[in-house]
Amino acid sequence: MNEHQIRRDLIKFSHLCYERHLLVAMDGNLSVRMPSGNIICTQAGCHKGFLTEDELVVIDATGKKLRGRGMPTSEMAMHIACYNARPDVNAVIHTHPPLSIAFTIAGVSMARCVLPEVVLTLGVIPTVDYATTGTDDLATRVGDAILTHDAILMDRHGAVCVGKNLLEAFCRLETMEHTALITKTARDLGGVKELPAAEAVRLRAMGLKRYGGPPSAVARADHPCVDLPDACTGCSGCATPTPSGIAPKSDLKLARISASPVHSLGDALRESDPIEDMVVAEVLKALSKR
Numbered sequence: 001m002n003e004h005q006i007r008r009d010l011i012k013f014s015h016l017c018y019e020r021h022l023l024v025a026m027d028g029n030l031s032v033r034m035p036s037g038n039i040i041c042t043q044a045g046c047h048k049g050f051l052t053e054d055e056l057v058v059i060d061a062t063g064k065k066l067r068g069r070g071m072p073t074s075e076m077a078m079h080i081a082c083y084n085a086r087p088d089v090n091a092v093i094h095t096h097p098p099l100s101i102a103f104t105i106a107g108v109s110m111a112r113c114v115l116p117e118v119v120l121t122l123g124v125i126p127t128v129d130y131a132t133t134g135t136d137d138l139a140t141r142v143g144d145a146i147l148t149h150d151a152i153l154m155d156r157h158g159a160v161c162v163g164k165n166l167l168e169a170f171c172r173l174e175t176m177e178h179t180a181l182i183t184k185t186a187r188d189l190g191g192v193k194e195l196p197a198a199e200a201v202r203l204r205a206m207g208l209k210r211y212g213g214p215p216s217a218v219a220r221a222d223h224p225c226v227d228l229p230d231a232c233t234g235c236s237g238c239a240t241p242t243p244s245g246i247a248p249k250s251d252l253k254l255a256r257i258s259a260s261p262v263h264s265l266g267d268a269l270r271e272s273d274p275i276e277d278m279v280v281a282e283v284l285k286a287l288s289k290r
């Protein structure tokens, strides 16, 4: 792929990140490592939804600006840490996906085995501890995590997803946010049932062999729990869900799953307070007259 095609893709995927609500305003940054080893990245302080050709900057592998208007993004140290950690990675996307970030703020881990397709293609999504944005400290933490994962979250900040190209990195980002949406919805409905540990381990090994992943994980694909961090032993759920892995009581009274079998609409609706009971009684009366 030549530089012209890379520039075109950077613009296309920047716009997509905005359109898919994975970032807003001046958030986030995207980069691609070119065959020369130089990196082409989004300029600091530009709107990704309206990114244009002249808002891309070329830097060398150490972060020194070579070409382009403006300055490279202040978060480039993070991108460079990813490229240094993984020779197989040629694209990095950093965005602020709202649901995924909310998980980090709520202290709910996404490093859990819930959706078979995600375990197969992505493994689990770890969260790196909080560090100030744009610092070497954060870049080091991100580089360390990317060694063994293709998609990670930074506490209270956002996502970093990598791939051999922008499409692969973008797919991982979309999958992360989609998983957050499904997991949040399941929690709202009553709780998250995790995959049995043995199935999670089997799926991950199968996925690494079939679809690839971080080379360090692929090399150990047959090792139990390979890149499932503290997998299925330290993780909060899997075969033996603990109370912390189950959703707190939801305010969605109509959607809450009852602990005991529900025999009628009335039973389901009646799990509420006295005022709501009166409303429910009226609704049921009106329905019975139909």
Ligand SMILES: [Zn+2]
Pocket (backbone or CB within 6 Å): 027, 028, 075, 094, 095, 096, 133, 157, 158
């Ligand atoms: Zn950021």
